Amino acid sequence: MEAAQKAFFDTYTDFQCFMIAQVNKGDFNGVGATHYNIVEYLYRNGPNTGKDLARKFHISAPAISRHVKFLLEKKLLAQKQTAEDRRAFLLEVTEKGKQLVNGSETQRHSVTTRISRQLPKKELEQFTRMLQKVVDILKQEGEN
Amino acid sequence: MEAAQKAFFDTYTDFQCFMIAQVNKGDFNGVGATHYNIVEYLYRNGPNTGKDLARKFHISAPAISRHVKFLLEKKLLAQKQTAEDRRAFLLEVTEKGKQLVNGSETQRHSVTTRISRQLPKKELEQFTRMLQKVVDILKQEGEN
DNA sequence: TGTGAATAGTTAACAAAGTTAATTAATTTT
DNA sequence: AAAATTAATTAACTTTGTTAACTATTCACA
Numbered sequence: 001m002e003a004a005q006k007a008f009f010d011t012y013t014d015f016q017c018f019m020i021a022q023v024n025k026g027d028f029n030g031v032g033a034t035h036y037n038i039v040e041y042l043y044r045n046g047p048n049t050g051k052d053l054a055r056k057f058h059i060s061a062p063a064i065s066r067h068v069k070f071l072l073e074k075k076l077l078a079q080k081q082t083a084e085d086r087r088a089f090l091l092e093v094t095e096k097g098k099q100l101v102n103g104s105e106t107q108r109h110s111v112t113t114r115i116s117r118q119l120p121k122k123e124l125e126q127f128t129r130m131l132q133k134v135v136d137i138l139k140q141e142g143e144n
Numbered sequence: 145m146e147a148a149q150k151a152f153f154d155t156y157t158d159f160q161c162f163m164i165a166q167v168n169k170g171d172f173n174g175v176g177a178t179h180y181n182i183v184e185y186l187y188r189n190g191p192n193t194g195k196d197l198a199r200k201f202h203i204s205a206p207a208i209s210r211h212v213k214f215l216l217e218k219k220l221l222a223q224k225q226t227a228e229d230r231r232a233f234l235l236e237v238t239e240k241g242k243q244l245v246n247g248s249e250t251q252r253h254s255v256t257t258r259i260s261r262q263l264p265k266k267e268l269e270q271f272t273r274m275l276q277k278v279v280d281i282l283k284q285e286g287e288n
Numbered sequence: 289t290g291t292g293a294a295t296a297g298t299t300a301a302c303a304a305a306g307t308t309a310a311t312t313a314a315t316t317t318t
Numbered sequence: 319a320a321a322a323t324t325a326a327t328t329a330a331c332t333t334t335g336t337t338a339a340c341t342a343t344t345c346a347c348a
Contacts, residue, residue, distance in 0.1 A: 004260070004269050005268070007272050009253070011276045012252065014276075015275055018202070108153070108160060112149065112153045116146075116148070119281075121148055123274065123277075125148050126274070128148070128151050128155050130271045133263070137262050137263075
């Protein structure tokens with residue numbers, strides 16, 4: 001492996017280790033990371049069915065089903081049967097759910113805030129641009 | 145939230161979504177992602193103790209203990225008690241373990257290769273430097 | 289030098305969150 | 319109308335993390 005690529009690989013590995021460790025720690029009074037992500041997604045993208053969520057988050061229907069059940073019990077989501085297909089339910093975020101999203105200091109918030117504080121603004125902007133480029137590359141191939 | 149920080153937050157969120165979806169898919173004939181990461185880490189960085197691994201991967205000692213037990217059974221690692229401290233064991237990668245690492249195209253490999261190919265070398269180096277800085281920031285606070 | 293505190297690792301019991309297989313009810317296809 | 323497909327659920331299981339309690343060893347120091 002070429003030197004620049006090796007250096008990148010090592011750093012990326014380090015970063016990934018951190019992220020993995022980090023990502024599974026989002027827990028707001030018993031609302032886990034995936035729970036939260038579902039609520040946030042529905043908040044930002046409007047009502048969707050369970051099937052949609054499974055596709056979006058790349059997890060199985062039963063996994064979504066359990067998450068949704070939990071979120072309904074917590075009154076963070078509400079569901080209503082669709083008229084066109086009575087098997088399907090549109091899930092939408094309740095007021096309480098919206099408050100959760102608005103009030104939550106996620107790890108993502110805390111991490112990005114920490115980084116924003118410690119990098120000079122110019123560098124932060126540059127890093128953001130480059131990270132965006134990387135995300136674009138990753139998405140490109142994700143489409144296949 | 146300030147504009148530069150908001151832009152960073154959004155991009156980071158995007159990136160994190162991608163990572164979460166990808167990260168847990170590494171499984172080579174029953175050797176899970178964390179198993180593999182441990183073997184690779186020891187291969188690239190030389191023998192380390194369980195304690196070191198727990199620190200490196202940000203997971204608890206018992207979790208490491210179980211992973212190591214599995215990897216010893218699979219003969220991917222070998223251990224030897226250290227002379228200086230008879231509580232501690234140095235873990236090192238066996239030939240079989242090295243073969244696993246050399247023969248595996250991990251997610252991380254494929255991702256970093258894709259990025260390396262599509263970014264001009266100079267940009268890749270720059271991105272690596274900045275990502276390293278970010279990792280350092282994250283590590284700093286991890287120490288508290 | 290002996291003792292109490294700290295440390296490396298393990299075991300046990302548990303929790304969270306994913307999986308597949310099977311079931312139900314509704315819809316679509318033939 | 320019957321057969322196949324689909325959205326959602328339930329049940330049983332797996333993986334992989336956690337904390338608490340334990341053993342064996344080492345360290346600090348009165």
